[in-house]
Amino acid sequence: MKFHLKDLINYRDIVVQCHDNPDADALASGYALVWYLKKQDIDARFVYGGKEAVQKSNLLKMIDDLQITVEHITELPEPELLVTVDCQYGESNVTKFDAGKVIVIDHHRVSGELPDPSDVRSNYGSCSTVLYELLTAEGLDINENKRLATALYYGLMTDTDNFSSLFHPADRDLRDVAKYDQSDIAGFRGANMSKEELTIAGKAMQNAVYNDEYRYGIIEAEPCDSNILGLISDMLLEVDGVDTCVVYDLLEDGVKFSVRSGTKNTKASELAKYIADDMGGGGGHLIKAGGFIKKDLIRKKGIPYAADDIGKMLYERLRKYHSESEIIYAGQKEEDISMYRHYTKMEVSVGYVKVTDLAKPGTGIMIRTLEGDVDVEVEEDLYIILGVDGEIYPCRQKKFESNYRFSDAPYEYPGEYPPVVVDNVGGERIPVLPHAKSCIAMGGSGIYARELDHRVKVFTTWDTEKYYLGEEGDYLAVRADDLTDIYIIAKSVFERTYRLTEE
Numbered sequence: 083m084k085f086h087l088k089d090l091i092n093y094r095d096i097v098v099q100c101h102d103n104p105d106a107d108a109l110a111s112g113y114a115l116v117w118y119l120k121k122q123d124i125d126a127r128f129v130y131g132g133k134e135a136v137q138k139s140n141l142l143k144m145i146d147d148l149q150i151t152v153e154h155i156t157e158l159p160e161p162e163l164l165v166t167v168d169c170q171y172g173e174s175n176v177t178k179f180d181a182g183k184v185i186v187i188d189h190h191r192v193s194g195e196l197p198d199p200s201d202v203r204s205n206y207g208s209c210s211t212v213l214y215e216l217l218t219a220e221g222l223d224i225n226e227n228k229r230l231a232t233a234l235y236y237g238l239m240t241d242t243d244n245f246s247s248l249f250h251p252a253d254r255d256l257r258d259v260a261k262y263d264q265s266d267i268a269g270f271r272g273a274n275m276s277k278e279e280l281t282i283a284g285k286a287m288q289n290a291v292y293n294d295e296y297r298y299g300i301i302e303a304e305p306c307d308s309n310i311l312g313l314i315s316d317m318l319l320e321v322d323g324v325d326t327c328v329v330y331d332l333l334e335d336g337v338k339f340s341v342r343s344g345t346k347n348t349k350a351s352e353l354a355k356y357i358a359d360d361m362g363g364g365g366g367h368l369i370k371a372g373g374f375i376k377k378d379l380i381r382k383k384g385i386p387y388a389a390d391d392i393g394k395m396l397y398e399r400l401r402k403y404h405s406e407s408e409i410i411y412a413g414q415k416e417e418d419i420s421m422y423r424h425y426t427k428m429e430v431s432v433g434y435v436k437v438t439d440l441a442k443p444g445t446g447i448m449i450r451t452l453e454g455d456v457d458v459e460v461e462e463d464l465y466i467i468l469g470v471d472g473e474i475y476p477c478r479q480k481k482f483e484s485n486y487r488f489s490d491a492p493y494e495y496p497g498e499y500p501p502v503v504v505d506n507v508g509g510e511r512i513p514v515l516p517h518a519k520s521c522i523a524m525g526g527s528g529i530y531a532r533e534l535d536h537r538v539k540v541f542t543t544w545d546t547e548k549y550y551l552g553e554e555g556d557y558l559a560v561r562a563d564d565l566t567d568i569y570i571i572a573k574s575v576f577e578r579t580y581r582l583t584e585e
Protein backbone atom coordinates (compact mmCIF):
# COMPACT_ATOMS: atom_id res chain seq x y z
CA MET A 83 0.00 0.00 0.00
CA LYS A 84 1.43 3.36 -0.97
CA PHE A 85 1.98 5.64 1.98
CA HIS A 86 0.77 9.25 2.17
CA LEU A 87 1.27 11.68 5.02
CA LYS A 88 -2.47 12.20 5.20
CA ASP A 89 -2.81 8.55 6.33
CA LEU A 90 -1.47 9.78 9.67
CA ILE A 91 -4.39 12.06 10.46
CA ASN A 92 -6.50 9.04 11.43
CA TYR A 93 -4.38 8.91 14.59
CA ARG A 94 -4.33 11.36 17.49
CA ASP A 95 -1.67 9.96 19.80
CA ILE A 96 1.47 9.93 17.65
CA VAL A 97 5.15 9.70 18.61
CA VAL A 98 7.91 10.28 16.05
CA GLN A 99 11.17 8.47 16.76
CA CYS A 100 14.55 8.70 15.04
CA HIS A 101 17.57 6.46 15.56
CA ASP A 102 19.79 6.60 18.67
CA ASN A 103 22.72 9.03 18.36
CA PRO A 104 20.72 11.14 15.90
CA ASP A 105 22.44 12.86 13.03
CA ALA A 106 21.27 15.95 11.16
CA ASP A 107 19.21 13.94 8.68
CA ALA A 108 17.37 12.13 11.48
CA LEU A 109 16.67 15.40 13.28
CA ALA A 110 15.50 17.14 10.12
CA SER A 111 13.20 14.25 9.17
CA GLY A 112 11.53 14.13 12.57
CA TYR A 113 11.24 17.89 12.63
CA ALA A 114 9.54 17.91 9.21
CA LEU A 115 7.07 15.24 10.23
CA VAL A 116 6.15 16.99 13.49
CA TRP A 117 5.72 20.23 11.53
CA TYR A 118 3.28 18.51 9.20
CA LEU A 119 1.31 16.95 12.04
CA LYS A 120 1.12 20.29 13.85
CA LYS A 121 -0.47 21.73 10.71
CA GLN A 122 -3.14 19.02 11.01
CA ASP A 123 -3.70 20.01 14.68
CA ILE A 124 -1.92 16.93 15.97
CA ASP A 125 0.67 17.51 18.69
CA ALA A 126 3.24 14.76 18.29
CA ARG A 127 6.29 14.12 20.44
CA PHE A 128 9.67 13.73 18.72
CA VAL A 129 12.01 11.39 20.59
CA TYR A 130 15.11 9.20 20.41
CA GLY A 131 16.55 6.59 22.77
CA GLY A 132 20.00 5.19 23.41
CA LYS A 133 22.62 5.81 26.06
CA GLU A 134 23.53 9.37 25.23
CA ALA A 135 21.91 12.65 24.38
CA VAL A 136 23.14 14.61 21.36
CA GLN A 137 26.62 16.04 21.98
CA LYS A 138 28.05 17.06 18.62
CA SER A 139 28.30 20.83 18.50
CA ASN A 140 26.84 21.27 15.01
CA LEU A 141 23.77 19.23 16.01
CA LEU A 142 23.29 21.15 19.25
CA LYS A 143 23.49 24.34 17.21
CA MET A 144 21.00 22.95 14.70
CA ILE A 145 18.51 22.02 17.45
CA ASP A 146 18.94 25.43 19.01
CA ASP A 147 18.89 27.66 15.93
CA LEU A 148 16.07 25.85 14.15
CA GLN A 149 14.06 25.39 17.37
CA ILE A 150 13.75 21.64 17.04
CA THR A 151 11.88 20.13 19.96
CA VAL A 152 13.34 16.68 20.45
CA GLU A 153 13.57 14.59 23.64
CA HIS A 154 16.13 12.00 24.67
CA ILE A 155 14.12 9.33 26.49
CA THR A 156 14.58 5.95 28.17
CA GLU A 157 10.91 5.06 28.57
CA LEU A 158 7.83 5.72 26.52
CA PRO A 159 4.18 5.19 27.47
CA GLU A 160 2.78 3.09 24.63
CA PRO A 161 1.45 5.46 21.93
CA GLU A 162 -1.36 4.69 19.52
CA LEU A 163 1.08 5.20 16.62
CA LEU A 164 4.90 5.27 16.47
CA VAL A 165 6.52 6.57 13.28
CA THR A 166 10.24 5.87 12.94
CA VAL A 167 12.15 8.22 10.64
CA ASP A 168 15.63 7.72 9.13
CA CYS A 169 15.62 4.21 10.63
CA GLN A 170 13.59 1.01 10.76
CA TYR A 171 11.72 -0.30 13.78
CA GLY A 172 13.52 -3.25 15.34
CA GLU A 173 16.99 -2.34 14.04
CA SER A 174 19.91 -2.40 16.47
CA ASN A 175 20.43 1.38 16.40
CA VAL A 176 16.80 2.10 17.32
CA THR A 177 15.72 1.69 20.93
CA LYS A 178 12.61 -0.48 20.86
CA PHE A 179 9.45 0.99 22.35
CA ASP A 180 6.06 -0.72 22.29
CA ALA A 181 3.37 0.91 20.20
CA GLY A 182 -0.16 0.12 19.07
CA LYS A 183 0.88 0.57 15.45
CA VAL A 184 4.23 1.28 13.75
CA ILE A 185 4.99 3.04 10.45
CA VAL A 186 8.51 3.34 9.01
CA ILE A 187 9.80 6.26 6.89
CA ASP A 188 13.41 5.73 5.85
CA HIS A 189 16.03 5.73 3.12
CA HIS A 190 18.30 2.89 4.24
CA ARG A 191 18.31 -0.63 2.88
CA VAL A 192 15.39 -2.68 4.08
CA SER A 193 16.71 -4.87 6.86
CA GLY A 194 13.68 -6.81 8.07
CA GLU A 195 9.96 -7.05 7.58
CA LEU A 196 8.33 -3.63 7.25
CA PRO A 197 4.99 -2.67 8.76
CA ASP A 198 2.30 -1.75 6.26
CA PRO A 199 2.07 1.03 5.24
CA SER A 200 5.67 2.19 5.27
CA ASP A 201 7.83 4.26 2.96
CA VAL A 202 11.45 3.20 2.52
CA ARG A 203 13.29 4.62 -0.49
CA SER A 204 16.68 2.97 -0.41
CA ASN A 205 17.88 4.79 -3.50
CA TYR A 206 17.56 8.21 -1.85
CA GLY A 207 20.55 10.02 -0.36
CA SER A 208 18.70 11.20 2.73
CA CYS A 209 15.50 10.72 4.68
CA SER A 210 15.08 14.50 4.45
CA THR A 211 14.52 13.96 0.72
CA VAL A 212 11.79 11.41 1.45
CA LEU A 213 10.06 13.92 3.76
CA TYR A 214 10.48 16.65 1.15
CA GLU A 215 8.73 14.49 -1.43
CA LEU A 216 5.98 13.43 0.98
CA LEU A 217 5.27 17.05 1.91
CA THR A 218 5.32 18.12 -1.73
CA ALA A 219 2.87 15.33 -2.57
CA GLU A 220 0.47 16.89 -0.04
CA GLY A 221 0.76 20.20 -1.88
CA LEU A 222 2.94 21.78 0.80
CA ASP A 223 5.91 24.05 0.11
CA ILE A 224 8.88 23.50 2.43
CA ASN A 225 9.92 27.10 1.86
CA GLU A 226 6.82 28.23 3.73
CA ASN A 227 9.01 27.75 6.80
CA LYS A 228 12.64 28.77 6.42
CA ARG A 229 13.75 26.74 9.42
CA LEU A 230 12.20 23.63 7.91
CA ALA A 231 13.86 24.27 4.52
CA THR A 232 17.18 24.81 6.30
CA ALA A 233 16.84 21.61 8.33
CA LEU A 234 16.02 19.45 5.29
CA TYR A 235 18.82 21.02 3.26
CA TYR A 236 21.32 20.41 6.06
CA GLY A 237 20.06 16.85 6.57
CA LEU A 238 20.67 16.07 2.91
CA MET A 239 23.99 17.88 2.91
CA THR A 240 25.43 15.95 5.84
CA ASP A 241 24.10 12.56 4.74
CA THR A 242 25.66 12.94 1.29
CA ASP A 243 29.16 14.15 2.16
CA ASN A 244 28.32 17.76 1.24
CA PHE A 245 26.10 16.77 -1.71
CA SER A 246 28.82 14.66 -3.29
CA SER A 247 26.89 11.39 -3.05
CA LEU A 248 23.42 12.32 -4.25
CA PHE A 249 21.72 9.08 -5.19
CA HIS A 250 18.50 10.18 -6.83
CA PRO A 251 17.17 13.12 -8.87
CA ALA A 252 14.84 13.90 -5.95
CA ASP A 253 17.97 14.61 -3.86
CA ARG A 254 19.13 17.12 -6.44
CA ASP A 255 15.63 18.63 -6.43
CA LEU A 256 15.72 19.22 -2.69
CA ARG A 257 19.22 20.70 -2.89
CA ASP A 258 18.07 23.19 -5.56
CA VAL A 259 14.60 23.96 -4.23
CA ALA A 260 15.30 24.58 -0.52
CA LYS A 261 15.56 28.29 0.31
CA TYR A 262 17.76 27.73 3.34
CA ASP A 263 19.17 30.25 5.78
CA GLN A 264 22.76 30.81 4.67
CA SER A 265 24.10 32.05 7.96
CA ASP A 266 22.58 29.08 9.81
CA ILE A 267 24.26 26.65 7.40
CA ALA A 268 27.54 28.54 7.70
CA GLY A 269 27.24 28.32 11.46
CA PHE A 270 26.62 24.54 11.39
CA ARG A 271 29.57 24.08 9.06
CA GLY A 272 31.79 26.08 11.39
CA ALA A 273 30.95 23.69 14.22
CA ASN A 274 31.23 20.63 12.05
CA MET A 275 34.47 19.05 13.14
CA SER A 276 35.70 18.45 16.63
CA LYS A 277 39.34 18.53 17.63
CA GLU A 278 39.15 14.74 18.01
CA GLU A 279 37.91 14.39 14.46
CA LEU A 280 40.82 16.39 13.10
CA THR A 281 43.07 13.93 14.94
CA ILE A 282 41.22 11.00 13.33
CA ALA A 283 41.82 12.53 9.90
CA GLY A 284 45.51 13.05 10.66
CA LYS A 285 46.00 9.51 11.92
CA ALA A 286 44.13 8.00 8.97
CA MET A 287 46.45 9.59 6.45
CA GLN A 288 49.33 7.51 7.76
CA ASN A 289 47.52 4.32 6.67
CA ALA A 290 47.31 4.91 2.93
CA VAL A 291 47.64 1.86 0.68
CA TYR A 292 48.40 2.37 -3.02
CA ASN A 293 48.13 0.43 -6.25
CA ASP A 294 50.59 1.89 -8.76
CA GLU A 295 49.46 -0.18 -11.73
CA TYR A 296 45.89 1.15 -11.67
CA ARG A 297 46.73 4.34 -9.81
CA TYR A 298 44.36 4.13 -6.86
CA GLY A 299 44.66 4.69 -3.13
CA ILE A 300 42.75 3.37 -0.12
CA ILE A 301 42.63 4.60 3.47
CA GLU A 302 40.88 3.14 6.50
CA ALA A 303 39.84 5.70 9.10
CA GLU A 304 38.50 5.24 12.61
CA PRO A 305 34.69 5.55 12.76
CA CYS A 306 33.86 9.17 11.96
CA ASP A 307 31.35 11.45 10.30
CA SER A 308 30.92 11.11 6.53
CA ASN A 309 32.21 14.61 5.95
CA ILE A 310 35.49 13.65 7.64
CA LEU A 311 35.79 10.71 5.24
CA GLY A 312 35.16 13.16 2.41
CA LEU A 313 37.85 15.48 3.67
CA ILE A 314 40.42 12.67 3.81
CA SER A 315 39.53 11.40 0.34
CA ASP A 316 39.78 14.92 -1.11
CA MET A 317 43.38 15.01 0.14
CA LEU A 318 44.19 11.49 -1.00
CA LEU A 319 43.10 12.36 -4.53
CA GLU A 320 45.63 15.18 -4.61
CA VAL A 321 48.49 12.70 -4.22
CA ASP A 322 50.62 12.27 -7.34
CA GLY A 323 50.00 8.82 -8.80
CA VAL A 324 46.44 8.55 -7.43
CA ASP A 325 43.60 8.89 -9.97
CA THR A 326 40.83 7.29 -7.93
CA CYS A 327 40.54 6.62 -4.21
CA VAL A 328 38.37 5.19 -1.47
CA VAL A 329 38.34 6.16 2.20
CA TYR A 330 36.23 4.08 4.58
CA ASP A 331 35.44 3.30 8.18
CA LEU A 332 34.06 0.20 9.88
CA LEU A 333 30.88 0.91 11.83
CA GLU A 334 28.81 -1.41 13.96
CA ASP A 335 26.43 -2.25 11.13
CA GLY A 336 28.63 -1.86 8.07
CA VAL A 337 31.27 -0.01 6.07
CA LYS A 338 30.72 3.62 5.16
CA PHE A 339 32.91 4.86 2.32
CA SER A 340 33.77 7.92 0.29
CA VAL A 341 35.01 7.78 -3.33
CA ARG A 342 36.87 10.32 -5.44
CA SER A 343 37.90 10.29 -9.08
CA GLY A 344 40.28 12.69 -10.77
CA THR A 345 40.09 11.06 -14.21
CA LYS A 346 37.37 11.23 -16.84
CA ASN A 347 37.92 7.50 -17.42
CA THR A 348 36.20 6.68 -14.12
CA LYS A 349 32.96 8.13 -12.80
CA ALA A 350 33.12 8.21 -9.02
CA SER A 351 29.38 7.45 -8.83
CA GLU A 352 29.80 4.31 -10.90
CA LEU A 353 32.81 3.13 -8.91
CA ALA A 354 30.86 3.65 -5.67
CA LYS A 355 27.99 1.60 -7.03
CA TYR A 356 30.40 -1.12 -8.14
CA ILE A 357 32.13 -1.26 -4.76
CA ALA A 358 28.82 -1.72 -2.92
CA ASP A 359 27.37 -4.11 -5.50
CA ASP A 360 25.25 -6.91 -3.93
CA MET A 361 26.04 -5.65 -0.45
CA GLY A 362 24.65 -2.15 -0.11
CA GLY A 363 24.37 1.00 -2.15
CA GLY A 364 26.48 3.75 -3.62
CA GLY A 365 26.14 6.80 -5.82
CA GLY A 366 27.08 10.41 -6.35
CA HIS A 367 28.70 12.51 -9.03
CA LEU A 368 31.46 12.18 -11.58
CA ILE A 369 34.14 13.31 -9.13
CA LYS A 370 32.71 12.68 -5.67
CA ALA A 371 30.62 9.80 -4.45
CA GLY A 372 30.03 7.54 -1.51
CA GLY A 373 28.11 4.60 -0.20
CA PHE A 374 27.48 2.00 2.44
CA ILE A 375 28.08 -1.76 2.61
CA LYS A 376 26.02 -3.74 5.12
CA LYS A 377 27.81 -5.94 7.62
CA ASP A 378 25.38 -8.87 7.38
CA LEU A 379 25.65 -8.94 3.59
CA ILE A 380 29.47 -8.93 3.79
CA ARG A 381 29.29 -11.91 6.14
CA LYS A 382 26.85 -13.66 3.84
CA LYS A 383 29.59 -13.67 1.22
CA GLY A 384 31.82 -15.53 3.66
CA ILE A 385 34.01 -12.50 4.38
CA PRO A 386 34.73 -11.93 8.10
CA TYR A 387 33.84 -8.48 9.40
CA ALA A 388 37.38 -7.60 10.44
CA ALA A 389 39.58 -4.66 9.45
CA ASP A 390 42.11 -6.74 7.50
CA ASP A 391 39.51 -8.66 5.52
CA ILE A 392 37.51 -5.55 4.67
CA GLY A 393 40.70 -3.80 3.54
CA LYS A 394 41.56 -6.73 1.25
CA MET A 395 38.02 -6.91 -0.10
CA LEU A 396 38.00 -3.23 -1.07
CA TYR A 397 41.51 -3.38 -2.55
CA GLU A 398 40.45 -6.38 -4.64
CA ARG A 399 37.17 -4.78 -5.79
CA LEU A 400 39.06 -1.71 -7.03
CA ARG A 401 41.69 -3.82 -8.76
CA LYS A 402 39.00 -5.89 -10.48
CA TYR A 403 37.07 -2.79 -11.52
CA HIS A 404 40.09 -1.14 -13.10
CA SER A 405 41.56 -4.25 -14.70
CA GLU A 406 38.28 -5.22 -16.36
CA SER A 407 37.32 -1.85 -17.87
CA GLU A 408 37.86 -1.29 -21.59
CA ILE A 409 37.75 2.28 -22.92
CA ILE A 410 36.66 3.23 -26.46
CA TYR A 411 36.74 6.67 -28.08
CA ALA A 412 34.11 6.91 -30.82
CA GLY A 413 34.69 8.82 -34.03
CA GLN A 414 38.41 8.04 -34.27
CA LYS A 415 38.50 4.99 -36.51
CA GLU A 416 36.19 2.66 -38.41
CA GLU A 417 35.28 -0.28 -36.24
CA ASP A 418 36.25 -3.74 -37.47
CA ILE A 419 32.80 -5.33 -37.70
CA SER A 420 33.90 -8.93 -38.29
CA MET A 421 32.90 -9.76 -34.70
CA TYR A 422 29.52 -8.01 -35.05
CA ARG A 423 26.14 -9.06 -36.45
CA HIS A 424 23.71 -6.85 -38.34
CA TYR A 425 20.48 -5.88 -36.58
CA THR A 426 17.40 -4.15 -37.91
CA LYS A 427 15.66 -1.57 -35.80
CA MET A 428 12.04 -2.41 -35.08
CA GLU A 429 9.48 0.35 -35.34
CA VAL A 430 8.78 1.35 -31.76
CA SER A 431 6.67 4.06 -30.28
CA VAL A 432 8.64 6.60 -28.27
CA GLY A 433 8.11 10.18 -27.14
CA TYR A 434 9.51 13.52 -28.19
CA VAL A 435 9.44 17.11 -27.04
CA LYS A 436 10.33 20.12 -29.12
CA VAL A 437 12.61 21.99 -26.76
CA THR A 438 11.28 25.41 -27.75
CA ASP A 439 7.96 24.31 -26.18
CA LEU A 440 9.77 24.30 -22.83
CA ALA A 441 11.83 27.48 -22.98
CA LYS A 442 12.80 30.31 -25.30
CA PRO A 443 15.64 29.86 -27.83
CA GLY A 444 18.99 30.86 -26.38
CA THR A 445 18.07 29.81 -22.84
CA GLY A 446 20.45 27.45 -21.10
CA ILE A 447 18.51 24.59 -19.60
CA MET A 448 19.35 21.52 -17.60
CA ILE A 449 17.52 18.29 -18.29
CA ARG A 450 17.20 16.31 -15.06
CA THR A 451 16.73 12.56 -15.36
CA LEU A 452 17.33 9.42 -13.38
CA GLU A 453 20.58 8.95 -15.31
CA GLY A 454 21.90 12.40 -14.45
CA ASP A 455 21.74 16.07 -15.40
CA VAL A 456 22.43 17.19 -18.97
CA ASP A 457 23.02 20.83 -19.91
CA VAL A 458 21.85 22.05 -23.33
CA GLU A 459 21.08 25.37 -24.99
CA VAL A 460 17.59 25.75 -26.42
CA GLU A 461 17.67 26.02 -30.21
CA GLU A 462 14.92 25.93 -32.85
CA ASP A 463 16.07 22.61 -34.26
CA LEU A 464 16.53 20.76 -30.96
CA TYR A 465 14.34 17.87 -29.84
CA ILE A 466 14.41 15.63 -26.79
CA ILE A 467 13.62 11.98 -27.37
CA LEU A 468 12.07 9.92 -24.55
CA GLY A 469 13.16 6.34 -25.27
CA VAL A 470 11.52 2.97 -24.66
CA ASP A 471 12.76 2.83 -21.06
CA GLY A 472 12.13 6.52 -20.39
CA GLU A 473 15.79 7.30 -21.12
CA ILE A 474 16.38 10.74 -22.57
CA TYR A 475 18.62 11.99 -25.32
CA PRO A 476 18.91 15.15 -27.42
CA CYS A 477 18.37 15.01 -31.19
CA ARG A 478 18.67 17.57 -34.00
CA GLN A 479 15.71 18.19 -36.30
CA LYS A 480 17.53 16.81 -39.35
CA LYS A 481 18.20 13.49 -37.67
CA PHE A 482 14.74 13.55 -36.10
CA GLU A 483 13.05 13.87 -39.49
CA SER A 484 15.00 11.03 -41.05
CA ASN A 485 14.66 8.63 -38.11
CA TYR A 486 11.21 9.31 -36.63
CA ARG A 487 7.71 9.95 -37.88
CA PHE A 488 4.86 11.61 -36.01
CA SER A 489 2.08 9.60 -34.41
CA ASP A 490 -1.39 10.56 -33.15
CA ALA A 491 -1.33 8.14 -30.23
CA PRO A 492 -1.35 9.79 -26.80
CA TYR A 493 2.05 9.61 -25.12
CA GLU A 494 2.59 7.42 -22.06
CA TYR A 495 5.87 7.74 -20.16
CA PRO A 496 7.40 4.35 -19.24
CA GLY A 497 10.03 5.60 -16.78
CA GLU A 498 10.15 5.93 -13.01
CA TYR A 499 11.16 9.57 -12.49
CA PRO A 500 9.22 12.10 -14.62
CA PRO A 501 11.91 14.26 -16.22
CA VAL A 502 11.98 18.01 -15.65
CA VAL A 503 14.04 20.77 -17.20
CA VAL A 504 15.36 23.63 -15.14
CA ASP A 505 15.83 27.08 -16.61
CA ASN A 506 19.46 27.77 -15.66
CA VAL A 507 18.90 31.51 -15.34
CA GLY A 508 15.52 31.88 -13.62
CA GLY A 509 15.72 28.52 -11.84
CA GLU A 510 12.19 27.74 -12.99
CA ARG A 511 11.30 24.03 -13.09
CA ILE A 512 9.35 22.91 -16.12
CA PRO A 513 7.83 19.41 -16.25
CA VAL A 514 8.56 17.76 -19.60
CA LEU A 515 5.73 15.23 -19.84
CA PRO A 516 2.84 17.67 -20.43
CA HIS A 517 4.64 18.68 -23.66
CA ALA A 518 5.55 15.15 -24.77
CA LYS A 519 3.99 13.67 -27.91
CA SER A 520 4.24 10.28 -29.53
CA CYS A 521 6.38 9.39 -32.50
CA ILE A 522 7.58 6.20 -34.17
CA ALA A 523 11.26 5.39 -34.36
CA MET A 524 11.90 3.99 -37.85
CA GLY A 525 14.31 1.30 -38.92
CA GLY A 526 16.89 3.08 -41.06
CA SER A 527 19.89 1.13 -42.27
CA GLY A 528 20.30 -0.67 -38.96
CA ILE A 529 23.32 -1.31 -36.82
CA TYR A 530 26.08 -3.78 -36.22
CA ALA A 531 26.11 -4.94 -32.63
CA ARG A 532 27.66 -7.44 -30.27
CA GLU A 533 26.80 -8.46 -26.75
CA LEU A 534 29.33 -7.44 -24.12
CA ASP A 535 30.99 -9.90 -21.79
CA HIS A 536 32.91 -7.24 -19.87
CA ARG A 537 32.65 -3.58 -18.86
CA VAL A 538 33.18 -1.08 -21.70
CA LYS A 539 33.23 2.70 -21.44
CA VAL A 540 32.50 4.61 -24.64
CA PHE A 541 33.19 8.29 -25.16
CA THR A 542 30.70 9.18 -27.90
CA THR A 543 31.01 12.00 -30.38
CA TRP A 544 28.25 13.89 -28.51
CA ASP A 545 30.31 14.26 -25.37
CA THR A 546 34.03 13.55 -25.17
CA GLU A 547 34.19 14.27 -21.44
CA LYS A 548 31.60 11.80 -20.16
CA TYR A 549 31.48 8.16 -21.17
CA TYR A 550 28.55 5.81 -21.52
CA LEU A 551 28.90 2.60 -19.59
CA GLY A 552 28.15 -0.83 -21.01
CA GLU A 553 28.18 -3.88 -18.76
CA GLU A 554 27.94 -7.60 -19.32
CA GLY A 555 24.73 -8.26 -21.29
CA ASP A 556 24.54 -4.77 -22.79
CA TYR A 557 25.40 -4.20 -26.47
CA LEU A 558 28.18 -2.37 -28.23
CA ALA A 559 26.70 -0.91 -31.40
CA VAL A 560 28.03 0.68 -34.59
CA ARG A 561 25.81 2.54 -37.06
CA ALA A 562 25.73 0.72 -40.38
CA ASP A 563 25.96 4.02 -42.27
CA ASP A 564 28.86 5.32 -40.16
CA LEU A 565 31.31 2.72 -38.85
CA THR A 566 33.07 5.27 -36.63
CA ASP A 567 29.89 5.99 -34.65
CA ILE A 568 30.15 3.57 -31.73
CA TYR A 569 27.82 3.61 -28.76
CA ILE A 570 26.26 1.51 -26.02
CA ILE A 571 22.70 0.17 -25.96
CA ALA A 572 21.36 -1.12 -22.66
CA LYS A 573 20.24 -4.77 -22.73
CA SER A 574 16.58 -4.01 -21.96
CA VAL A 575 16.40 -1.31 -24.65
CA PHE A 576 18.23 -3.46 -27.20
CA GLU A 577 15.93 -6.43 -26.80
CA ARG A 578 12.84 -4.33 -27.35
CA THR A 579 14.23 -2.26 -30.20
CA TYR A 580 16.37 -4.48 -32.44
CA ARG A 581 16.12 -7.84 -34.09
CA LEU A 582 18.74 -9.87 -35.91
CA THR A 583 18.61 -9.26 -39.67
CA GLU A 584 17.69 -12.40 -41.63
CA GLU A 585 20.50 -13.44 -43.98
Ligand SMILES: [Mn+2]
Pocket residue numbers: 107108168189207208209241
Ligand atom coordinates in the same frame (compact mmCIF):
# COMPACT_ATOMS: atom_id res chain seq x y z
MN1 LIG B 1 19.86 9.46 6.92
